[in-house]
Structures are given as C-alpha cells and as structure tokens.
Amino acid sequence: MPVPSLLSQFRTRLGGERFTRGFNEILRQGRAQGLVKDRLRLKEAPQLIANIAIPSTRRLVAQTREQVRAAAQCFTAEEVAAPRAQIDALRTATADLPEAPRLLARVAHLRDLVAWGEQWQQRLREAAAGARPVAPDAQAAAFSAALDVGHKGLNEREPDAQDQRLSLADPEARTGKHGDSYEGYLLDVSRDADSELICALAGLPANGEEGANATPLIKSEEPAQGNDSASLSLDRSGYRGAVRAELREAANGPHLTVDVPPIDWTPPAPELCQPAAFTLKAGRDEGRCPGGATTRTRQRTTRGHGWRFACPRSPWRACPLRAQCVKPATRRGRTGSKNDYEAQYHAARQRAQSAASHEVRRAQPRRERKLAELGRGHAGRCVRYRGRLGGKIQYVLTAIVVNGKRIVKLLGLPLQPQLA
Numbered sequence: 001m002p003v004p005s006l007l008s009q010f011r012t013r014l015g016g017e018r019f020t021r022g023f024n025e026i027l028r029q030g031r032a033q034g035l036v037k038d039r040l041r042l043k044e045a046p047q048l049i050a051n052i053a054i055p056s057t058r059r060l061v062a063q064t065r066e067q068v069r070a071a072a073q074c075f076t077a078e079e080v081a082a083p084r085a086q087i088d089a090l091r092t093a094t095a096d097l098p099e100a101p102r103l104l105a106r107v108a109h110l111r112d113l114v115a116w117g118e119q120w121q122q123r124l125r126e127a128a129a130g131a132r133p134v135a136p137d138a139q140a141a142a143f144s145a146a147l148d149v150g151h152k153g154l155n156e157r158e159p160d161a162q163d164q165r166l167s168l169a170d171p172e173a174r175t176g177k178h179g180d181s182y183e184g185y186l187l188d189v190s191r192d193a194d195s196e197l198i199c200a201l202a203g204l205p206a207n208g209e210e211g212a213n214a215t216p217l218i219k220s221e222e223p224a225q226g227n228d229s230a231s232l233s234l235d236r237s238g239y240r241g242a243v244r245a246e247l248r249e250a251a252n253g254p255h256l257t258v259d260v261p262p263i264d265w266t267p268p269a270p271e272l273c274q275p276a277a278f279t280l281k282a283g284r285d286e287g288r289c290p291g292g293a294t295t296r297t298r299q300r301t302t303r304g305h306g307w308r309f310a311c312p313r314s315p316w317r318a319c320p321l322r323a324q325c326v327k328p329a330t331r332r333g334r335t336g337s338k339n340d341y342e343a344q345y346h347a348a349r350q351r352a353q354s355a356a357s358h359e360v361r362r363a364q365p366r367r368e369r370k371l372a373e374l375g376r377g378h379a380g381r382c383v384r385y386r387g388r389l390g391g392k393i394q395y396v397l398t399a400i401v402v403n404g405k406r407i408v409k410l411l412g413l414p415l416q417p418q419l420a
Contacts, residue, residue, distance in 0.1 A: 016389050019396045024224045026400055030197055030407045031225065040193035041232045041256075042363060043217065045210045046371050048203075048391065049382045050173035050184035054166050058099070061106045063168045064153035068110075068117055071146035075135035076120065083113060107157050114150040121147060163207065170386040176206025184383060187374075187395055188213050190221060193233070193363050196370055197406055198399040199225070203388040211237035215246050218254045231257035233360045239263055241305065241341020244348060259360045262352035273325050278309065278336040287311075287336060291319040306339040373402060 030036050055063065073080050090109055094102045121144060127134045156164045166173050166183055175183055186204040191197065200221040204213060211234065218229060232247065238260040247256045267274055277290045287309035288294050297310045311334045319325065325334050351357050374380040378398045383391045
C-alpha cells in the first residue's frame with residue numbers, strides 16, 4: 001500500500017546520479033536536433049533559501065549534545081543517564097544568568113561530553129579489533145559521526161571559527177550575502193547562450209566559492225555530453241586571477257575564453273607609482289623599484305596571491321623619485337605588491353573592452369529571464385529538501401522540465417492539450 005514517504009523513498013533509491021542521467025539524456029536529444037551549441041556558456045548562481053528554522057546558538061549546542069547522547073544510548077545507557085542529572089543542574093544554575101555565561105556553561109559541558117565520547121570511541125575500536133565488539137558496526141559508525149558533529153560544534157565556538165553551521169536539521173546550509181544576508185545555498189547554473197537550455201548545475205553552500213566552481217561545473221558537462229565549449233561568461237565572481245588561469249591555461253582545464261564585466265577600480269593613491277612600476281627578476285625573488293633599488297625582503301600577501309616587497313630605507317631616503325613613490329608624511333620605506341596573476345587581470349581588462357565582450361553582455365536580459373523562470377515559474381526560490389544532495393535532485397528535476405519546455409518551443413511542436 002502507498003505510504004506518505006513513498007516518493008521520498010523512491011527519490012533516495014534513485015539517487016542524484018540517476019536523476020542526472022535523465023537530465024543529460026534530455027540535453028542529448030536537444031543536441032541531436034541541433035539546438036545545443038558550444039559557442040558560449042552563461043554562468044550564474046542564484047540564491048536559494050534553506051528549509052530550516054535557525055535555532056539560537058545555545059539551542060544549537062544543546063542539539064549537538066543530545067545527538068551525541070542519543071548515539072551512545074544503544075551501548076552504554078547507564079553512563080548516558082548520568083549526564084542527564086548534570087544537564088538539569090546546569091539548567092537550574094544558569095537560569096538567571098545573561099546569555100553569554102549560559103552559553104559558555106553549555107559549551108564547557110559539551111566539551112566534557114565529547115572527551116567522554118572519545119574514550120568510549122577508543123574502547124569500541126579496541127573491542128572491534130579484538131573480535132569482541134561492544135556494539136554493531138552501524139551503531140559504532142553512528143556514534144563516530146555524532147562525535148564528529150560534537151567536535152565541529154566545539155570548533156565553531158572558537159573566536160576565529162569559519163564556516164559555521166546554522167542547524168543540525170540541515171548541516172550543509174550556510175549564511176551568504178547578496179544585498180541582504182540569507183541562509184541557504186547557491187545554485188550554480190551553466191546555460192547555452194543560443195538555445196537558453198540549462199547544460200549543467202551544481203549546489204553550493206551560500207558562502208561557497210562561486211568563481212572557483214566554474215571549472216568543475218564545465219567539466220561535469222563535457223564528459224557527459226562529449227562536447228567542447230569555446231567560451232564562458234561569468235559575473236564579477238570570475239574576476240579572479242586564479243580562476244581565469246585555471247579556465248584558460250591549466251593543462252587539464254577546459255581552455256575557455258572567459259568574459260567578465262568591466263570593473264572600475266581606482267587605486268588608493270593614484271598620484272603615486274603603481275605596482276606595475278615595480279619589476280621582478282626572472283625568479284620572482286628580487287624586486288626592483290622605479291628608482292633602481294633592489295630588494296629581496298618579501299612576504300606573501302594576505303590572500304596568498306602575490307608577494308609584498310619592502311624597499312630598504314638607505315637608498316630610498318636619497319631617491320630622486322621619492323615624491324612619486326610615497327606621501328610626504330611617510331617615515332618608513334615603500335612596500336610594493338606583485339600579484340601572481342597580473343597577466344590574467346590585464347587580459348581580463350583588455351577583453352572587457354572588446355566588441356566581442358560587449359556582445360556577450362547583451363545576453364544578460366536572457367540570463368535574468370531564465371532565472372526568473374526557475375524561481376517564480378517552478379517555485380525554485382526555496383529548497384524543498386534538506387542537504388545539498390536533496391537540493392540538487394530538486395533542481396535537476398526542475399531543469400528537466402524547463403529544458404523540455406524550451407526544446408518543444410524551439411522545435412515548434414504543438415503542446416499536448418491538458419486533461420480536463
């Protein structure tokens with residue numbers, strides 16, 4: 001007999017790979033009709049709202065604690081019952097305290113619980129190695145997974161923690177910013193500029209690297225379809241030297257012509273010598289300033305994309321170009337940064353001013369229409385399922401419908417009458 005979870009079970013059995021096969025088959029049929037071209041791909045990443053309620057930080061720590069306790073319940077119920085009294089006492093003792101001390105007390109309790117769990121994890125491993133397992137493999141694996149959640153929960157409470165979870169119900173959702181902050185994912189989409197068919201898609205966390213995912217996105221399409229795309233148009237997320245180098249020059253990359261919108265960047269001190277005036281030796285280990293002084297004193301830049309050279313003070317004080325190099329109030333020597341991807345940034349600026357790039361940007365209205373169709377026409381603004389896999393399945397199915405409608409329109413086939 002059918003049950004309420006029948007479709008959910010069917011979706012789980014098929015998995016993301018089989019749904020992707022159906023998506024690729026629709027594209028293959030469109031390519032067989034001569035609809036899909038490889039002249040240009042348009043890439044964008046609309047925002048998706050996660051299907052979760054965001055708990056408070058204190059509640060998230062409590063959920064993490066209960067997940068560890070529930071996983072250990074099956075093989076050490078007596079020891080798990082002991083912390084319950086500690087939890088009740090902790091709740092009573094901190095009831096009248098401000099939020100920060102209450103959170104701190106619960107984090108300390110979670111730390112003790114994780115330390116206890118590590119001891120039990122070691123005992124489970126030793127028992128399994130001696131052919132005397134204390135718990136079945138499935139229960140031991142579930143306990144290890146819950147302990148990993150506990151470790152991550154503790155790491156996220158550190159002052160400089162990055163990539164923090166929002167909810168245990170959907171541990172892969174993150175906070176992103178597109179105008180205003182939102183909680184959810186990014187849907188990375190690649191479309192054919194001529195037919196407007198969706199050619200590839202991928203789900204990313206809301207704080208994911210949209211530009212860095214360009215190469216994996218294109219590579220996911222080309223082996224499945226056997227095609228070779230010629231060029232790619234990105235938004236400003238593609239204005240990164242490492243991304244352009246990977247897309248154009250990497251030995252195992254897709255070797256694409258990359259278009260990005262022009263970016264008007266004004267240097268902080270345009271009246272002074274710019275980094276282009278500093279030159280490097282062939283080994284990039286020695287810098288030369290416009291006045292001719294050389295230096296090997298250097299360190300990597302904050303993002304790790306170049307070197308910052310510090311010019312020595314002695315020749316700098318008597319340099320005739322000092323007024324063009326530093327401001328009058330400066331008492332220290334001049335530092336100059338050389339980016340590892342200067343050639344890629346220069347090529348991007350030159351390409352953005354070309355007539356071919358202007359023609360590519362004329363396709364922007366078509367991008368927005370297709371995104372509006374996904375979001376409004378198919379309720380794609382919010383993710384129905386939790387986790388990146390469930391979200392990807394949702395949007396693969398949506399892309400199949402959108403591509404099928406577009407293929408029917410391009411071929412001029414009459415639509416089937418709807419049943420009354």
